[in-house]
Amino acid sequence: MTIPALQLMSRKACCLCDDAAAVLSSFVMQGRCTLEVLDVDQDVALAARYGMDVPVLLYADTVRLMHRIEQQNVELLLAEVVEC
Numbered sequence: 001m002t003i004p005a006l007q008l009m010s011r012k013a014c015c016l017c018d019d020a021a022a023v024l025s026s027f028v029m030q031g032r033c034t035l036e037v038l039d040v041d042q043d044v045a046l047a048a049r050y051g052m053d054v055p056v057l058l059y060a061d062t063v064r065l066m067h068r069i070e071q072q073n074v075e076l077l078l079a080e081v082v083e084c
Helices: 015-029 044-050 071-083
Strands: 005-010 034-039 056-059 062-066
Touching: 005 015, 015 034, 015 071, 056 071, 062 071
Parallel strands: 005 034
Antiparallel strands: 005 056, 056 062
16 A cells, blocks of 8 residues: 655645644654645745645645645545545
């Protein structure tokens, strides 16, 4: 079984981004996924694509969750992608 690789589009001084990172870190610590956190303000293309619309969680380069990223939604996402 392959562990899902998730990407979190984030920025500094964003409380929703901090909350999302905290939720996702518990899944990473359980070994249920990997997580790459990207600061949209450090990449012109990401800033243009996501603007103020963060946090955004991607799986396989597809937006899967946005804004309020909560544990139950991540559970559903991981259950879905692991079944595939």
